[in-house]
Amino acid sequence: MIIGCKNNDRKAQKAFVDHFSKYLFAISKRYMRDDEEAKDVLQDSFVSIFNNIAEFRSDAQALKSWTRQITINSALQRIRKSYRDKEIMTDTIVDDRNESPEIYGKMGAEEIMVLINQLPQMYSQVFNMYVIDGYSHKEISDMIGVQESSSRAILTRAKKMIRDKIFEIQKMAI
Secondary structure, X not given: OHHHHHOOOHHHHHHHHXXXXXXXXXXXXXXXXXXXXXXXXXXXXXXXXXXXXXXXXXXXXXXXXXXXXXXHHHHHHHHHHHOOOOOOOOOOOOOOOOOOXXXXXXXOHHHHHHXXXXXXXXXHHXXXXXXXXXXXXXXXXXXXXXXXXXXHHHHHHHHHHHHHHHHHHHHHHO
């Protein structure tokens, strides 16, 4: 499939798209607000993948990581274009609540993703990059153009917002 894509074989490219679409769409959906934006990122990703696949020199095992990175970069590039105000206050938010709601264990991945997607765009972006994709604050700051301390503050605020929403859900369930 990789060799076919490197040779611009349309059947190989279709097989490639069929194989990776669902996986890469899930990644783009984590970064974008709605399905249409996620589809645009997915399309941008495939264009970039096919434009650069001739330079891919690793084995098939690394292909999934390579396509994932391209998709994340495509999402970040689209988000960067839409930023109007990048100033984030760097104060730290301390959560003084000690209780650990039992609702955490009752929530599924889809419900948690809904909460993440309700965050302001930069907050969900940093949360996704740090918690889900495993980037360091240094890498995040380099990729989205904010201070490392801002990345930490954004993550702290994102976690607090998610906790607050979970507590609201818990209160409504009582």
